[in-house]
Amino acid sequence: MFLYALVLPLLLSAQSNEKPRSEDEVHDAIARAAQLYYDARYKESIDLLLRLNDALRSKTGQLVEKIDVQLHLALAHVGLNETTEALLSLREVYALDPDFRLDPDQFSPKVLTLAEQAKKEADEVRCQRVRGDAHKLLETQNPTAVLNFIEPMRSKCGGLEEVETISAELFFKIGLGLYKRGEFQEALRDFRNAVKLSPKHEVAAQYVDLTENKLQIAADLLLLDWRKNFDAHELAGASAAYRRMLSYDESGSVKQMLDQVRAGYRKALSDLLESWRRACASGDTPAMDTILGEASVLLPDRSIGEDILAQMTSCSKPRCMQMNAQLALTRLKTRVNPDIPAAAIDFVRNSQPAVRVKAKIDEQGNVRVTETEGAGNELVHNAVRSAVERWKFAPIVDQNGPRCVDTEFPIVIRP
Secondary structure, three states: OOOHHHHHHHHHHOOOOOOOOHHHHHHHHHHHHHHHHHOOOOOHHHHHOOOOOOOOHOOOOHHHHHHHHHHHHHHHHHHHHOOOHHHHHHHHHHOOOOOOOOOOOOOOHHHHHHHHHHHHHHHHHHHHHHHHHHHHHOOOHHHHHHHHHHHOOOOOOOOOOHHHHHHHHHHHHHHHHHOOOOOOOHHHHHHHHHHHOOOOOOOHHHHHHHHHHHHHHHHHHHHHHHHHHHHOHHHHHHHHHHHHOOOOOOOOHHHHHHHHHHHHHHHHHHHHHHHHHHHHHHHHHHHHHHHHHHHHHOOOOOHHHHHHHHHHHOOOOOOOEEEEHHHOOOEEEEEOOOOHHHHHHHHHHHOOOOOOEEEEEOOEEEEEEEEEEEEHHHHHHHHHHHHHHOOOOOEEEEEEEEOOOEEEEEEEEOO
């Protein structure tokens, strides 16, 4: 019952004059037409496809469906030996898609031969239209519009030589005017377009060389100007020189020059990053702010060193190094002995107490005692703490800069 309900509308659509409306109806109608073709009911297939073609003609899009309809029409006409009508349908296929291809394993030699002829005819119609429209565009004296229009078809359509020659001459005349006004970048673009359209335009080719030489000299002078300002820390002047370089065609030697300038900016920014990291490690916030300010005004374009700048956004100081007392004491510069109060002298004489002193040595070599253990006498503990916090060490430095150190000193108090 379900299958019957599904097939019945298809049969009604095929046998009635009603045009398919939805995409599903279009696909179903194409499938029905194909089945009629395989059943050798060519006339019925053609009638259905013509109604479907009328329905699709007024619609935008649905290119695949339109091509399918024309292809099936061509096959049905071939089945009836109606070669002229088949050829017309195949021409419509190539009008819709110039690059359409038939699989030679799926179609007969007759169909493939007709398709090849139809493609040639459709291409010629298209090229005639291109040639006519190109000549109309020439009347606007806008060679750029002509070039943009014919560029996709130059390799496919013959007969464009006159249009190319006239457009090349227009490009050359416009470029020559720009060259005389010193607008070399724009002139070079037009001279190159003239040569592209007419490779035998020797004068345009010579002006390409002349203009490239002038631009190279100007670029070299800009690089010298940038280097002078950059080395003198005249950042505004360096930025202005860099932006003028950007107006040049970024290719060849100009690209190498811009790469060199950007490398210079990145090197200077990397040096600032190292200084910022050292300030971060030592907790020097004012220095960090100063360096960050220098970095923010260094670049004419943040994209040159965005990845480096991103590393200056947050400061997380590295944890203090763990170091044994023996190694830490090799860097001791100033030592102060505990001043034992009179009330604790007898205690020291009788017990010779040992005190374990846990301490933190900061990046400048100063000491802060965090804990004392072992003596059992508060006066002795206070005396030892006071003495050790006046010790001075040489700063300890690794690849990340100055580092703080956590250590523990065993101190024995003798009379």
